[in-house]
Amino acid sequence: MKLAASLLLAGLCFSQTGRPTLPGSPMAGLSPSEQERFRIGLQDFTDVETAEDGLGPAFNGHSCAVCHSIPAIGGVSTMTEVRAGYRDADGKFTAMNGGTLYHLFSTPPHRCQAQIPNEANVIARRAPIPLFGAGLIEAIDDSTLLALEDPDDRDNDGVRGRAARIIDIATRRERIGRFGWKAQHATLLSFSGDAYRNEMGITNDLFPNEDVLGFTPEQLKLCGAKGNIEDVRDRRTGLRGIDNFEAFMKFLAPIARGPVDDSVRAGETLFTSVGCATCHTPVLMTGQNANPSFNRKPVPLFSDLLLHDVGTGDGIEQSAAAANEIRTPALWGLRFRRPLLHDGTAATPEDAIRRHGQEAAGSVERFQELPRPIQEQLLAFLNSL
Numbered sequence: 001m002k003l004a005a006s007l008l009l010a011g012l013c014f015s016q017t018g019r020p021t022l023p024g025s026p027m028a029g030l031s032p033s034e035q036e037r038f039r040i041g042l043q044d045f046t047d048v049e050t051a052e053d054g055l056g057p058a059f060n061g062h063s064c065a066v067c068h069s070i071p072a073i074g075g076v077s078t079m080t081e082v083r084a085g086y087r088d089a090d091g092k093f094t095a096m097n098g099g100t101l102y103h104l105f106s107t108p109p110h111r112c113q114a115q116i117p118n119e120a121n122v123i124a125r126r127a128p129i130p131l132f133g134a135g136l137i138e139a140i141d142d143s144t145l146l147a148l149e150d151p152d153d154r155d156n157d158g159v160r161g162r163a164a165r166i167i168d169i170a171t172r173r174e175r176i177g178r179f180g181w182k183a184q185h186a187t188l189l190s191f192s193g194d195a196y197r198n199e200m201g202i203t204n205d206l207f208p209n210e211d212v213l214g215f216t217p218e219q220l221k222l223c224g225a226k227g228n229i230e231d232v233r234d235r236r237t238g239l240r241g242i243d244n245f246e247a248f249m250k251f252l253a254p255i256a257r258g259p260v261d262d263s264v265r266a267g268e269t270l271f272t273s274v275g276c277a278t279c280h281t282p283v284l285m286t287g288q289n290a291n292p293s294f295n296r297k298p299v300p301l302f303s304d305l306l307l308h309d310v311g312t313g314d315g316i317e318q319s320a321a322a323a324n325e326i327r328t329p330a331l332w333g334l335r336f337r338r339p340l341l342h343d344g345t346a347a348t349p350e351d352a353i354r355r356h357g358q359e360a361a362g363s364v365e366r367f368q369e370l371p372r373p374i375q376e377q378l379l380a381f382l383n384s385l
């Protein structure tokens, strides 16, 4: 109980109106209709689906919130997902059976689950990513991310960074991906369609086909797959589930900084001087936007949203990302998130730092050369995020 209370207090920050904002709150300054969209979205995001709603045949969770609920709806959970594939002697990656995501559960229970083929020689785990402030991340222009990339290391600092050029499924336009560990999506609507089908087995306008890795259409039918679009528009609101998820995530407030003291301030300076900020860019700006909540706003996310090789790549090629690349995670809200790293293998921020190599080798060496009390300032800064 004590821990819960202190977590709650640490998350207390103040909105523009001066009222405290808790993690999981809507952004300040939304219009009444945006607040209503947020409320309906939150409801749908937490809604527990059943086979009658289209859940399955294969799924990882029965609501979005099962994996996005710590420290509030929209956050993370302790689960990890499994991806698998095959890499041949020349390094060529194949997504076996046409995909890489293997599901934890099925409807009917136990019967409709794909087996990871014995030939698979790449197995990866992925932890959830928190959604606080996702609307601001979506509102950052592609050109801002393109201006940050340096794939050929022209400035010779050892840090490259590549923008993920992808086709956005919702708009069918070339965009710069920024969501997911592989920067596989550019928009919250596309991610919603992907997650609804791939995490929950609920087909929708953007992902219309049921999918269980390696299952034939006959096997799918035996598992109850019907071939219709399961995410239908609500008769009252005219909105689909994926529209509601999009709205919830878009209007979900970022987690604000915790208390800042002298040691945190010193740590923030070190974060830049040892080179962490080269990838964990402290602030990006949103572009021009018709909606005042997203128009030219600073986004203190501590990420460049680019793909990097820091030696932790999960071996899976996905979208524009190579096997060894992972998108720099945003560090805002870090104090509410454990475990860390894409596969959830780091218990503490310091463990996560130690795991950085390759492009990040220089900055980690500089961190490790610091006297312990100075390192602790940098860690205090991380724990203020």
Ligand code: HEC
Binding pocket: 060, 061, 062, 063, 064, 065, 066, 067, 068, 079, 080, 081, 126, 127, 128, 129, 130, 131, 134, 178, 179, 180, 181, 182, 188, 191, 192, 195, 196, 199, 200, 245, 249
């Ligand atoms: C079984 C657990 C699980 C469920 C259920 C789930 N997610 Fe996720 N979510 C994840 C994981 C794991 C990731 C990281 C995935 C990756 O990049 O491979 C993620 C990432 C995301 C991201 C990317 C955020 C960012 O900033 O990069 C969005 C958006 C998202 N989920 C939305 C949803 C929505 C909407 C639903 C419901 C339709 C949902 N998720 C259901 C586990 C889950």
Ligand code: HEC
Binding pocket: 159, 160, 274, 275, 276, 277, 278, 279, 280, 308, 309, 310, 312, 313, 326, 327, 328, 329, 330, 331, 337, 339, 340, 341, 342, 343, 349, 352, 353, 356, 359, 360, 363, 364, 367, 382
């Ligand atoms: C070359 C770019 C780069 C540099 C430099 C860099 N990082 Fe990272 N950082 C990343 C990437 C990419 C990941 C994700 C790795 C993964 O999950 O496998 C990451 C992950 C992290 C995480 C875990 C976040 C989470 O949500 O799991 C922390 C904490 C972190 N970095 C802090 C630092 C600190 C502190 C420094 C400086 C000492 C630093 N990073 C330097 C790119 C970088």
